[in-house]
Amino acid sequence: MLFSDSETQKLLRDTARSFLRDRYPWDRLYALERGEAQLSPTELKEFAELGWLGLIAPETAGGAGASLLDAAVVIEEFGFAGVPAPVSTANLAAYLLAAAPSPENVRHSLDLTGGTRLYTVAEANRWTGDGAAAPSSEGGWLSGSLQLVPFGDVADYVIAPLSSDGAPAIALLSLEAARREPARVLDRADYCNVHFEDVLADSVTLLAEGARAEEMRNRLDALSTAFGLIELAGLMQRVTEMTAEYISNRVQFGQPIAKFQAARHHAADMLMQTQTARWAAYHALDCFEKDPGDTAEIWLAKHWAIGASQAVFELTHLLHGGLGVGTEYPLHLLTQGVAAWAVRAGDVNEMVSRINGSLRLAGARSAA
Amino acid sequence: MDFAYPRDVLDFRTEFGRYLDSVVTDELLREVSTSGAETTGPLTKAFWRRLGEDGYFGLGWPAEYGGGGKSVLYLHAFNYVMMYRRLPVPIVTLNTVAPALMRVGSEAQKQEYLPRILRGEMEFAIGYSEPGAGTDLASLETRAVHDGDTYVVNGQKVFTSGAHHSDFVWLAVRTDPEAPKHRGISLLIVPLDSDGVEVRPFPTMGGYRTNITFYDNVRVPVSALVGEENRGWVYITTQLDFERVAISPIPGIERVFDSLCGLFRENGHVAGDWTRAAFARWAADINVLKVMDLKMASMIDNGEVPYYEASLLKVLSTEFQTRFYNEALQALGSSGLVKRGSPGEVLNGDIERSLKSSLVLLFGGGSNDVQRDIIATHGLGLAR
Numbered sequence: 001m002l003f004s005d006s007e008t009q010k011l012l013r014d015t016a017r018s019f020l021r022d023r024y025p026w027d028r029l030y031a032l033e034r035g036e037a038q039l040s041p042t043e044l045k046e047f048a049e050l051g052w053l054g055l056i057a058p059e060t061a062g063g064a065g066a067s068l069l070d071a072a073v074v075i076e077e078f079g080f081a082g083v084p085a086p087v088s089t090a091n092l093a094a095y096l097l098a099a100a101p102s103p104e105n106v107r108h109s110l111d112l113t114g115g116t117r118l119y120t121v122a123e124a125n126r127w128t129g130d131g132a133a134a135p136s137s138e139g140g141w142l143s144g145s146l147q148l149v150p151f152g153d154v155a156d157y158v159i160a161p162l163s164s165d166g167a168p169a170i171a172l173l174s175l176e177a178a179r180r181e182p183a184r185v186l187d188r189a190d191y192c193n194v195h196f197e198d199v200l201a202d203s204v205t206l207l208a209e210g211a212r213a214e215e216m217r218n219r220l221d222a223l224s225t226a227f228g229l230i231e232l233a234g235l236m237q238r239v240t241e242m243t244a245e246y247i248s249n250r251v252q253f254g255q256p257i258a259k260f261q262a263a264r265h266h267a268a269d270m271l272m273q274t275q276t277a278r279w280a281a282y283h284a285l286d287c288f289e290k291d292p293g294d295t296a297e298i299w300l301a302k303h304w305a306i307g308a309s310q311a312v313f314e315l316t317h318l319l320h321g322g323l324g325v326g327t328e329y330p331l332h333l334l335t336q337g338v339a340a341w342a343v344r345a346g347d348v349n350e351m352v353s354r355i356n357g358s359l360r361l362a363g364a365r366s367a368a
Numbered sequence: 369m370d371f372a373y374p375r376d377v378l379d380f381r382t383e384f385g386r387y388l389d390s391v392v393t394d395e396l397l398r399e400v401s402t403s404g405a406e407t408t409g410p411l412t413k414a415f416w417r418r419l420g421e422d423g424y425f426g427l428g429w430p431a432e433y434g435g436g437g438k439s440v441l442y443l444h445a446f447n448y449v450m451m452y453r454r455l456p457v458p459i460v461t462l463n464t465v466a467p468a469l470m471r472v473g474s475e476a477q478k479q480e481y482l483p484r485i486l487r488g489e490m491e492f493a494i495g496y497s498e499p500g501a502g503t504d505l506a507s508l509e510t511r512a513v514h515d516g517d518t519y520v521v522n523g524q525k526v527f528t529s530g531a532h533h534s535d536f537v538w539l540a541v542r543t544d545p546e547a548p549k550h551r552g553i554s555l556l557i558v559p560l561d562s563d564g565v566e567v568r569p570f571p572t573m574g575g576y577r578t579n580i581t582f583y584d585n586v587r588v589p590v591s592a593l594v595g596e597e598n599r600g601w602v603y604i605t606t607q608l609d610f611e612r613v614a615i616s617p618i619p620g621i622e623r624v625f626d627s628l629c630g631l632f633r634e635n636g637h638v639a640g641d642w643t644r645a646a647f648a649r650w651a652a653d654i655n656v657l658k659v660m661d662l663k664m665a666s667m668i669d670n671g672e673v674p675y676y677e678a679s680l681l682k683v684l685s686t687e688f689q690t691r692f693y694n695e696a697l698q699a700l701g702s703s704g705l706v707k708r709g710s711p712g713e714v715l716n717g718d719i720e721r722s723l724k725s726s727l728v729l730l731f732g733g734g735s736n737d738v739q740r741d742i743i744a745t746h747g748l749g750l751a752r
Binding site for chain 1: 633649659662665666667737739750751
């Protein structure tokens, strides 16, 4: 047993940490958050050259064939850097393409991992629930909408739920003929609602249908939740480190406020919440990797992360005081992400239902 | 990262569970449940001797001391299984006294004590806290003064748990009152049947007994000194990090949680919204405690000494357990308040009892306020 990075993971982490530190100074993050900049084809190519877009894709499909834990290390670093980038979504897409390994999908996977086209995934927790009806493909025509597609402003393809001649399916949809409606969210400016208005259905590639589609949806739901929790853990760690640095330097009543026990204890609680959320997420991902039918721990980790992220969000702002809420100080770029990722990573009602299912309490859904 | 629990340790857990099935009797369980884990009855003493004879107390000890030389993960599995089954473990003797003796004890002390501890024949109590030295332990005032080839001990200790059925007290004393407070402390091994030792009961709300102990001109030979004179503080603090891991309340919490799930699952209780949400929350919290507990065991197994990490788990687990038992009472409603042995008891009255006994761990093993300071200093690098 080893609760620390392997040699491969250290290398991945160090590479990502230094690359992201150099390429994404605060002014770049401000521009992305305000919608004054977009992910560029050059950036996508760089991510591809570093192997990050297809970390978990098989080598035969242009990927690195890495483990989910290895991929998580890179995703965590994007969280730590506060950089909204399609590494997590690209790897989710690669995971789904690999689960439906046709020659056409291998070609898509090669485009994805090579960074020549951008593939995204409609947010899994929008796939069910009110107002999230899937687009439908009937009689050769595709119509309907997808809400809140990450990187919907620049993506070439999206993987999404689809009603295919009345049957549930998961499909790869070309966005070439779609109408994109920018949607600002709490922390980001790169989401779009995507509308298919009687588009020819030859832009649709079915990845799974019927019971298989349901199985893949469950897996995607779990994996996107786990990756989201990892990204959240990275953000929380950065916020905690920034807070420690701030209270060590901020002088009030003649001494750094880190000397006051109340402030020290708040900071200690932030570290506790961060580390526990992090290890719970990694451990859950490992369970899923060993048995993709075993998603129970992912929902438990999500549950923990809700409280943990709230504590970090609240305590860092409490300790930073007025400076922390000022937009000239970059803390909010990260804390907005903390609040948003805690929501984005997995649906909360699904979570309670799944956990109670795993406890076999009456009236709950099975976790697996 | 590698989160796999080694196959051989899993096998050991299974095998040890079967062993316990064969040696734990209903009479022993009755003795344990009526007297509480803090009191060692005759059947418990016999059970410990059996465990000792069968090699379970020395699982992780080096072979040179008669141990099995197994990794700390075996010890972790042993403690977990015992505590989950609510079977008493002589924790301070095994986790505090024995490792310290191995590290800094004299050859004569090793010869005298370790084999008997290993056989489950000898029990120690810990004499650290005093009326004026709790969280600020280094302010302790119990004095030991050289007189020829003996030390003469005078003072008072509080919360000397187990002193009424132990053989020795592992006593922290001040040997140099002129030195800075952390540098004048030593450790002595004092027989509890020595002249001048008085053990007075200190009942607690959780139903278990601890003690106040008095030392009135108690004489012990200088050979009772552990390690070097005035180095006691170093020995105490190093050992507390391991003790914080060893006294984990997690198996006990898990046991109650599993029982509660069983009750709601099988007895036809229909949980309301609040309770259903609480179950999900408890499951998530317990999962985190188990993951962090494994992390701790893994650190020790890989040769690291958990420091702020041990504090982190201590704070989380102890604060969770008090909240959990409080909330579990809400889930059970007034039937949860019924004490063991009274009509209408639920889950043997475990939850109301566990709530009360959980409080001790908020400060036992180092108060949580001090733990948070340790986390701030060593986890985040904040200057004191």
